[in-house]
Amino acid sequence: MSADACPSDTLLAEIGTLELPARLLPGLARCFADCLWGGLAEDRWIGTGEKTLEAFYTPRRLAVRIPAVACVRSGLTRIQRGPTLAQAFDSVGQPRPAALGFARSLGVDLAALTIESDRLVYQVSEPPIRLEERLPALLEEALRKIPIDRQMRWASGTPPFVRPIRSILLLHGTRLVPGQVYGLATGRVAQGHPIHHPAPVTIAHPDEYESALRNAYVLLGRPEDPALRERIWSLVVESARNWRSEWHPVPSGATLQEVSALVEWPQAVAGGFPERFLKLPDPVIRAVLCGQQRVFPLADHTRHLAPGFVGVVNLASTDVNRVRAGMERVILPRLADALFFFEEDQLRPLADRARDLAGILFDKRLGHLGERRERLIRWVNHWSRPFGVDPALAEEAASLVLCDLTTSLVREYPELAGEAGAYYALAQGSPTGATQALREAYRPATAEDGLPETTLGRLLSLALRTDLLAGYFLIDEKPNGQRDPFGLRRAAQGIARILDHRSDPASHAQAPGPLPPLVDLFKTALAGYPASVHSGQPIDRLAAELYDFTLDRLRARYLEQGGKLDAFEAVAALRPETLGDFRARLDALVTLRPRPEFLTLAQMMKRVGHLLKKRPVDTPVPADTPPPLTLEPVEAALEAALAALESRVQTALAAGHYRAALEDLLALEAPLAAFFDSVLILTEDRLLRQRRLALLERARDLLRSIADLERLQGGEIT
Amino acid sequence: MERGILCTPVPQVNAVMAAFQDMVFSLNQFWTGQGCLWIPSYDLPMGAATFHPATFLRALDDQPWNAAFLQPCRRPQDGRYGENPNRGQQYFQYQVLMKPVPENFQDRFLASLDAIGIDRHAADVRFVEDNWESPTLGAWGLGWEVWLDGMEVAQFTFFQQMGGFDCEPVMGEITYGLERLLMYLSGSGDMYELVWGRGAANREIRYGDLFRANEAEMSRFNFEATDPGSLASRFATLETQATALLGQGLLHPAYEQVIEASHVFNLLDARHAVSVSERQRYILRIRKLAQAVAAAYRERPR
CATH class of the missing domain: 3.30.930.10 (Bira Bifunctional Protein; Domain 2)
Incomplete structure (x- = not known):
């Protein structure tokens, strides 16, 4: 068999399924492609260099195309290393259990083993192998490796998968790769659109995959490629324009993502609803249209919602009016329900609902929502003044923030928590300062969501989050790996973003004054829980853990935004009290880092760190010691530089001017360099040694008042 | 197109x-x-x-x-x-x-x-x-x-x-x-x-x-006319009966008690007579019975 007779070629694998869950779809396609690519690379069918592959999906298929996959893999020798000779044989050359066990584990006789570098080894030569002998197994392995939270079983004897598999397409160039995968024979056909192209689609070559499916009324999505979503959005925009030229669709990224995973042949259909439903607040209409029906609301040129929507269907219907009427008929009762809830909820003052909260569990180990409300009020009362907000307003907001959880509207649409309460409270005469905070209390709901715009909104959001985190840390329900059932990471990420908001592009908020230490915010939250929940755990330790947990989220976000880990760690080592302080130090470091003196200074700080670590344990100098020798000029210069800087830096630091302080400290570079060049630090003379080390220690302490430069990369002395 | x-x-x-x-x-x-x-x-x-x-x-x-x-x-x-x-x-x-x-x-x-x-x-x-x-x-x-x-x-x-x-x-x-x-x-x-x-x-x-x-x-019956007290005791009776019937090998009658208990629970729920924590307990009580019936059915010779 020669590789020439059978050249490398492009591979196409497609798994035809029943409808896959839309929420998982792009991720499944990505995992499937990566898993198959990994299997092929590990088994040496493709080069392990740059990863070139294309992943595709529709609701009824996952596919991957990989170029340059070998057709024949040349023979290879595998070597399995066993015990050393001393372990393997006794003094008279009889095999010991280690040797026998090694042979048994391989399923061969002892005689089949050879000796290499004083070890027993097993060499096995594998003959050349053709792709079809391995590929079906690799494909099945790739499918089994995809992590799926709930696997479906659908037929006895077939392994489970996320949804039933109906067909396997497997092509290498123009060649069908024969075999069995998940009990199905591989083929070269894919499913077309169920109505527009019910006949199977034959794929002649992997490169024709998209065009062949396009002709069968199937548009392929690709993970991380917005083309399909953009196409659907343009259909939506066009449909809205044709319906009422003065209206335009309101974008919703989540809805667009979802509908793009629900259709193979997207078509947009516009429809309307009676105007009387416009008396519902916009977020309620959006919750009904986007959340429940996965359609896009329409707005007029003043950006007010209009009584219409655009839905995306999977069919070029022969009777579009009927589809429109059908969609309208579903939306109407849902809007009617929402309006009924909205009006019914307002028959009762929001504040009245506080007493119902005692009947709703927060968590069975952490008590009911009435208790949570009491804690939130106490927390907000404690911190309203330091945050500079009106205490009375803050208390009103905190006392109302959970009340809308008992309303019919929020029970039907949990995502309206906050919005609903804000609306009801405003209608019932609460001041706008408080109602705006209610509206903002759950922000940021996601990593992309905007932050609360008012200080009271931020305070309320912090109250909800610190209370949640404190509670679950008290009962030791910390996130573990992928598991985070109570959304604690999201809560901490919100805290990190709110407190670090000056760096957040999503924020339009003005900078507040200096904020209280982060651990203190957590301590207040922890102290809010009764002794029965505490069961004697020290508050300080838990508050420190919560500080670290929040810093983890800050770190993750900083890295995502392209920040450097070492700079983050250089500041984190000092555990700054507030995240504002943290950010100021980090900014100073990042700004001055490109300066050449900075690099030298950082390198020298590493050296100082080593020296101080190596420092011999010196006994203190006795009092009757003769006066120290006169200073060398470089010592004197360093001493003078330190003395000059110490007070200036202290002043700058007290004002939070880290950048100015660090810039001043760059002046240490020259005297320090001269010092290292001219004097021996670890000299035999104990007095001199102590004096010189003390100077270095002063320099280090001074720099450490900003960040631990020893943790920076790129400063190694070579 | x-x-x-x-x-x-x-x-x-x-x-x-x-x-x-x-x-x-x-x-x-x-x-x-x-x-x-x-x-x-x-x-x-x-x-x-x-x-x-x-x-x-x-x-x-x-x-x-x-x-x-x-x-x-x-x-x-x-x-x-x-x-x-x-x-x-x-x-x-x-x-x-x-x-x-x-x-x-x-x-x-x-x-x-x-x-x-x-x-x-x-x-x-x-x-x-x-x-x-x-x-x-x-x-x-x-x-x-x-x-x-x-x-x-x-x-x-x-x-x-x-x-x-x-x-x-x-x-x-x-x-x-x-x-x-x-x-x-x-x-x-x-x-x-x-x-x-x-x-x-x-x-x-x-x-x-x-x-x-x-x-x-x-609707009037479900929301207004049922007596939550007697519904709750009926639930308890059905639960006891189901267990007793299973003990006598009467699987189908036992399962009927489960079906009824589930409906009685829904009637109680419609009267808002069940608090959140009680609700969870009722569901667990019915599930326990349903699981016992399922186990008995699977053990039954065919």
Whole structure:
């Protein structure tokens, strides 16, 4: 068999399924492609260099195309290393259990083993192998490796998968790769659109995959490629324009993502609803249209919602009016329900609902929502003044923030928590300062969501989050790996973003004054829980853990935004009290880092760190010691530089001017360099040694008042 | 898109059918033609056709089982005194069960839509993830809700567990919501206006003629006239009886107590007589009984 007779070629694998869950779809396609690519690379069918592959999906298929996959893999020798000779044989050359066990584990006789570098080894030569002998197994392995939270079983004897598999397409160039995968024979056909192209689609070559499916009324999505979503959005925009030229669709990224995973042949259909439903607040209409029906609301040129929507269907219907009427008929009762809830909820003052909260569990180990409300009020009362907000307003907001959880509207649409309460409270005469905070209390709901715009909104959001985190840390329900059932990471990420908001592009908020230490915010939250929940755990330790947990989220976000880990760690080592302080130090470091003196200074700080670590344990100098020798000029210069800087830096630091302080400290570079060049630090003379080390220690302490430069990369002395 | 490429429509079995009884007859005819046994509805109030022993018990053994039936269902909480055109405390499910699940189960379901007169070249049919779980039955399944122009008209489920036991082989279940399907077919926005059929003197009888008075009275009963105290004690009695009956090897009577206990719990819930934590306890009590019945059924020699 020669590789020439059978050249490398492009591979196409497609798994035809029943409808896959839309929420998982792009991720499944990505995992499937990566898993198959990994299997092929590990088994040496493709080069392990740059990863070139294309992943595709529709609701009824996952596919991957990989170029340059070998057709024949040349023979290879595998070597399995066993015990050393001393372990393997006794003094008279009889095999010991280690040797026998090694042979048994391989399923061969002892005689089949050879000796290499004083070890027993097993060499096995594998003959050349053709792709079809391995590929079906690799494909099945790739499918089994995809992590799926709930696997479906659908037929006895077939392994489970996320949804039933109906067909396997497997092509290498123009060649069908024969075999069995998940009990199905591989083929070269894919499913077309169920109505527009019910006949199977034959794929002649992997490169024709998209065009062949396009002709069968199937548009392929690709993970991380917005083309399909953009196409659907343009259909939506066009449909809205044709319906009422003065209206335009309101974008919703989540809805667009979802509908793009629900259709193979997207078509947009516009429809309307009676105007009387416009008396519902916009977020309620959006919750009904986007959340429940996965359609896009329409707005007029003043950006007010209009009584219409655009839905995306999977069919070029022969009777579009009927589809429109059908969609309208579903939306109407849902809007009617929402309006009924909205009006019914307002028959009762929001504040009245506080007493119902005692009947709703927060968590069975952490008590009911009435208790949570009491804690939130106490927390907000404690911190309203330091945050500079009106205490009375803050208390009103905190006392109302959970009340809308008992309303019919929020029970039907949990995502309206906050919005609903804000609306009801405003209608019932609460001041706008408080109602705006209610509206903002759950922000940021996601990593992309905007932050609360008012200080009271931020305070309320912090109250909800610190209370949640404190509670679950008290009962030791910390996130573990992928598991985070109570959304604690999201809560901490919100805290990190709110407190670090000056760096957040999503924020339009003005900078507040200096904020209280982060651990203190957590301590207040922890102290809010009764002794029965505490069961004697020290508050300080838990508050420190919560500080670290929040810093983890800050770190993750900083890295995502392209920040450097070492700079983050250089500041984190000092555990700054507030995240504002943290950010100021980090900014100073990042700004001055490109300066050449900075690099030298950082390198020298590493050296100082080593020296101080190596420092011999010196006994203190006795009092009757003769006066120290006169200073060398470089010592004197360093001493003078330190003395000059110490007070200036202290002043700058007290004002939070880290950048100015660090810039001043760059002046240490020259005297320090001269010092290292001219004097021996670890000299035999104990007095001199102590004096010189003390100077270095002063320099280090001074720099450490900003960040631990020893943790920076790129400063190694070579 | 060029119209010419659209496939020629499949001939409609019953293109103008728009009466409730006719839809049921069509489904009976279709599914018996697919090898399903037609069986009667169960004669106890229940929240869903999953409680029918033909579903719950038959999902637990390893024998093939194809069945189809109409099941009246009750959800006391959903009562609206006959005034809401979309919601009622009683509604009708059409249930199809196939074990093992035929490879083309979905195609058969789509053909059943053709059979009741849905033109799939005009109507947008979609399968949207909807995983089913019944905490009271200790059961869960994976599957879809079926959308017709955005309206959920059916559930399509592959049972994974029933009574806490893995279903092996897996049973497939289709549950049609008949009122919604017919509202779609007739273009009506009011279930009480749906045509049920023709009766004496060839008079057209509507859904509301048959059920609106019942709906209004049953809503009053569910929300206002039941006695939570005696419901709670009835629940306790049913629970004790179920355990005792199982001890005597009376599996089917024991399961009937479970069905009733579940309905009594729903009645209590409709009176808001159950707090959040109590609610969880009630559900666990029913699940424990359902699991005991399931275990007894599986141990029974066949």
